[in-house]
Amino acid sequence: MLKIFRTNQPYVYVLLLLYTIVLHTGFLVFSVKASAPVDYSFAGMYFAEWLVRPHITFWMQAVDMIILFGEALFFNFIFTSNRLFSRSTHIPAFIFITLSACFGDWMVFNVETVARLFLLLSLYNLFALYEHDLSRENIFYTSLYLSIGCLFYFPVIVFLPIILGGLFIRSYSIRDFMLILIGFLFPFYVMGIGFYYKDKLTDYLLHLQKIFTPKTLLFDLSVAEISFLAFILFLAAYGYILLRGDSEYNVIKKGRLFNLILIFLLIVIAAAPFILNHQMSYLRLLIIPVSVFAARIFDRESLNYFQIGLFCLLIGGIILFQSGYLGLISIPGMEF
DSSP states (O other): OGGGGSSSOOOHHHHHHHHHHHHHHHHHHTTOOBOOGGGSSSSSHHHHHHHHGGGGHHHHHHHHHHHHHHHHHHHHHHHTTTTTTTSSSSSSHHHHHHHHHGGGGSOOBBBBHHHHHHHHHHHHHHHHHHHSSSSSHHHHHHHHHHHHHHOOOOOGGGGHHHHHHHHHHHOOHHHHHHHHHHHHHHHHHHHHHHHHTTTTTHHHHHHHHHHHHHOOOOOOOHHHHHHHHHHHHHHHHHHHHHHHHHHGGSSHHHHHHHHHHOOOOOOHHHHHHOTTOOOOGGGGHHHHHHHHHHHHHSSSSSSHHHHHHHHHHHHHHHHHHHHHTTTTTOTTTTOO
């Protein structure tokens, strides 16, 4: 299966879609309720009650599946178009879809799914700053897309330091940094005007205050979840080591871009205890950086037994956690 997705044939897109549907089958059949984290989302203010209505649950899961498929293809395009992999391959998209199924919380439709799409758009524009001449248009859109993503799910703001760091590598201009600030604040300003004309500006400001208020430090995960997350992070670490061993890694652009992704991974982990707060969906943000490095493990000319074993362990964990989340199995001592 891994060898099939290493090709660049048109039928691979159909196979990726079928693979996505297979991973989501249980959630489509059981109609697991969608969710909207109101404490972290402006979109959640409007959709929290609407999303969980029983008659739209199936369709929300179907929409989530289609968005995921689109995100995977776009994610794959970002890295192949920037030549971060030595050949045309769909392994990054394949791993992206696989990792998205690790936990039930990562598969239930959530406004964070939409936020991640804008995060990918921001990542694409950030990479464009390295591929082409420095463009203030790309600088503006990089922060603008991230800001729109924050309206759906505010914790994606953890990508903002990566934008600032990436720009610092390319430019030391104060005007460029001000452009990032303007691009990020613009959607919040426009939304504030809308609330003002609806005489709800106070509600808007209170919600802003609620989002920016520090949350209680809490890392509420079971031992099983922590163990599997450790395995996922091991895949990222192992893949990064393999990337560092490639001669192409030493090319300045590629090395810097991979390092930015690594820093993003570390920021997501560091911020998790402060943001998680019973919302494991936040850790969906790990899918992007881990997919970058894990793809290097499986995108090889020949796979040894160790790499095959890692993939089998990943699939086995997905089956276990999905079954536990859907209530199909019950394992003593493992709370899902």
